[in-house]
Amino acid sequence: GAGVSQSPSNKVTEKGKDVELRCDPISGHTALYWYRQRLGQGLEFLIYFQGNSAPDKSGLPSDRFSAERTGESVSTLTIQRTQQEDSAVYLCASSLSETDTMDGYTFGSGTRLTVV
Amino acid sequence: ILNVEQSPQSLHVQEGDSTNFTCSFPSSNFYALHWYRWETAKSPEALFVMTLNGDEKKKGRISATLNTKEGYSYLYIKGSQPEDSATYLCAFHRAARTRDDKIIFGKGTRLHILP
Numbered sequence: 001g002a003g004v005s006q007s008p009s010n011k012v013t014e015k016g017k018d019v020e021l022r023c024d025p026i027s028g029h030t031a032l033y034w035y036r037q038r039l040g041q042g043l044e045f046l047i048y049f050q051g052n053s054a055p056d057k058s059g060l061p062s063d064r065f066s067a068e069r070t071g072e073s074v075s076t077l078t079i080q081r082t083q084q085e086d087s088a089v090y091l092c093a094s095s096l097s098e099t100d101t102m103d104g105y106t107f108g109s110g111t112r113l114t115v116v
Numbered sequence: 117i118l119n120v121e122q123s124p125q126s127l128h129v130q131e132g133d134s135t136n137f138t139c140s141f142p143s144s145n146f147y148a149l150h151w152y153r154w155e156t157a158k159s160p161e162a163l164f165v166m167t168l169n170g171d172e173k174k175k176g177r178i179s180a181t182l183n184t185k186e187g188y189s190y191l192y193i194k195g196s197q198p199e200d201s202a203t204y205l206c207a208f209h210r211a212a213r214t215r216d217d218k219i220i221f222g223k224g225t226r227l228h229i230l231p
Contacts, residue, residue, distance in 0.1 A: 003159075004159070033219075035221070041223065042120075042205075042221050042222055042223030042224060043205065043207075043221035043223075043224075044221075045219070045220065045221075091159075091160070093160075103162060103165065104150050104152065104162025104163075104164075104165050105150075105152075105160075105162065105219075106159075106162070107152075107159040107160045107161075108159055109157075109158060109159045110159070
């Protein structure tokens, strides 16, 4: 597609429920990144994919978080048993490759997750 | 722990005035420094990607400089306009093609232009 698409744009969920966030990167971009920004904090790295594999999962905050990518395209970030501290804007970005970022990342518009 | 610091956190500037803010990053294993503008309810948008010490880039009224030896970059906005109101993020890209290859973002400088 023309840009990075994320869905849903807003999600309100009850504490303890599972949520799934979706990212559709730019076609042909092999690298895909997930970040989140909690209120008053900076952008926090979660995970990145090169193709369908995730060389670096070091940013995932707990084992309730998982992500997958298929077909070198769509990625889903799943949060199980959501907690209030999971409330944040979850941003997805893509680039041509992990080492070709000379045009910077292209970000989606994010999913605002609110856990009540 | 890699730290990317941006200052100030927040800035109010009168329309028409010029302003600048800072990004500090580790001076070792430098690969690239990115600047993004993030307007409310929109996606962060890449402004500059800088790789060389002494680099200076310009886009309209916005420019940026880079000092990799001392680990800082400045972003300048000349003649601020209301549409410049946004959060400006810098991101440090460390050591590409290594296990430490990672882009770390600062917390941003929130710029408010006062009419």
